[in-house]
Amino acid sequence: MSDLVQQLREQLRHTLDATPWETIGGKRLERYDGKVRDCYIDREKGERIIVVTDRLSAFDAVVGSIPSKGQVLNQLATFWFEKTQHIAPNHMLRVPDPNVMIARECDPLPVELVMRSYLTGVTSTSIWKAYEKGARTFCGHALPEGMTKNQKLPAPILTPSTKAQKGDHDVSVSRAELLAMGRIDPALFDRAAEIASKLFSEGQRHAAAHGLILADTKYEMGIAKDGPNKGEITVIDEIHTPDSSRYWYAEDYEERLARGEEPRSLDKEYVRCWLANEAQWNGDGPPPVMPDDIKIEAARRYIASFEQVTGTPFVPDTREPLARIAAALGAA
Ligand SMILES: Nc1ncnc2c1ncn2[C@@H]1O[C@H](COP(=O)(O)OP(=O)(O)O)[C@@H](O)[C@H]1O
Ligand SMILES: [Mg+2]
Structure with missing residues (x-):
């Protein structure tokens, strides 16, 4: 050992x-x-x-x-x-x-800013599951035909997610749907979206320089109530952690994709896969006990x-x- x-x-x-x-x-x-x-x-x-x-x-x-x-x-x-x-x-x-x-x-803004560069995911609400079931738009973004799981999207997309109350699941929406809910001012949302996009490209750039792919991530933002940036959009919670992001090794990504194998990941996808595949649990009822x-x-x-x-x-x-x-x- x-x-x-x-x-x-x-x-x-x-x-x-x-x-x-x-x-x-x-x-x-x-x-x-x-x-x-x-x-x-x-x-x-x-x-x-x-x-x-x-x-x-x-x-x-x-x-x-x-x-x-x-x-x-x-x-x-x-x-x-x-x-x-x-x-x-x-x-x-x-x-x-x-x-x-x-x-x-x-x-906190009433929305999570999810940025994605890859067609992936395991949960029923993920972009991959939607695509697999035939959806060719996701949160208002058109998706090309003929894509396979874990493939790179033509360009990074923002797929906002509304924050659910404790215990509920979050819901992915398009910009138009989100604005129709009337929960956030359009100009404020667009500023947050621009920040999310810049943070994501910086995250991807740094990850790539360190042999990793930052496949997707989620940002939470809020308005500072005080301090030097009072009234400004501020990034809160966590950023680019393996809980809020998918990190894959870049080195063998292409090879594995070609063979139809899952990318080697450094995030909690490992646990999600164990829960879903080995323990046959996807969130309903009490969770299984994880072995040491x-x-x-x-x-x-x-x-x-x-x-x-x-x-x-x-x-x-x-x-x-x-x-x-x-x-x-x-x-x-
Ligand atoms: N600077 C902040 N101001 C206000 N709320 C924050 C800030 N940073 C984080 N939060 C909130 O604190 C909580 C952090 O706990 P976490 O375990 O991440 O919660 P969750 O179960 O909602 O993911 C979240 O509700 C998050 O939105
Ligand atoms: Mg959190």
């Missing part, structure tokens, strides 16, 4: 599953638990303390915890926020712990994505996460 696998196996029992705090810095804060992040909101300061846990969500449900996942996600988001700040302002203020980002609280080996392989891929994207080794913080983060935040 390699050192890394051994160490991940040990970390399986020390994952950051949930945070129990009632106060941070002596203050009682509003709290929002997402599927992956526990958020503590300091309205006075206009700050959101985001604790990135090791929880993994797939098919809109939490299916278990993966060692080091929270740290990988937070440190990759940090990397990309720094790298893309010339394109648009983002919410990052401070990173007081490998698993924590203190962010500027924003008013599947969790370890998922962790290896998350870590590999960090190393490949940043070109630097991943250094896991193996201290007991709850005590460590509580100390860093003054949480109790």
Whole structure:
């Protein structure tokens, strides 16, 4: 067994599953638990303390915890926020712990900006499943005849997705459908779309320089309520992480495509495929229990994505996460 696998196996029992705090810095804060992040909101300061846990969500449900996942996600988001700040302002203020980002609280736009360059996906709402069933337009974009799974689209497309309430599934819509819902101002949406497109091409450019394909990704944006970019569109949540993106190895992509094989991926597609194919679960009913080996392989891929994207080794913080983060935040 390699050192890394051994160490991940040990970390399986020390994952950051949930945070129990009632106060941070002596203050009682509003709290929002997402599927992956526990958020503590300091309205006075206009700050959101985001604790990135090791929880993994797939098919809109939490299916278990993966060692080091929270740290990988937070440190990759940090990397990309720094790298893309010339394109648009983002919410990052401070990173007081490998698993924590203190962010500027924003008013989220009611839409997720999904950018795609490849015809892929496994969920029933994915562009590939729609194409397979015969659709030749997706979110208002015409798709050529005769394409195969995982093939590159003629050009990157934006496929907005409306944010569902907790527990519901998001819905992909065209620009026209979205605007007809009357939930967002057209000029605001178009500005957000332009930012998404620029971020995606920067992400793809950097990924390519590091031997990867950034096949698709999802951005969340909001309006800053305060600070130097008050009133401006600001990138929030996470960016270009393996949870919000598909990353494939570029090296053998063509070869595998020609043979009809799936690309080698560095994202959570691995877990989605295990859930769908081995466990025969696609989001309905209680999720199956993930075996340790599947969790370890998922962790290896998350870590590999960090190393490949940043070109630097991943250094896991193996201290007991709850005590460590509580100390860093003054949480109790
Ligand atoms: N800067 C911010 N301002 C306001 N909301 C934010 C900000 N950053 C992230 N969020 C929200 O915090 C939550 C993060 O938790 P997450 O686990 O990603 O949730 P979800 O289950 O909705 O994906 C999301 O609801 C996201 O929209
Ligand atoms: Mg999220």
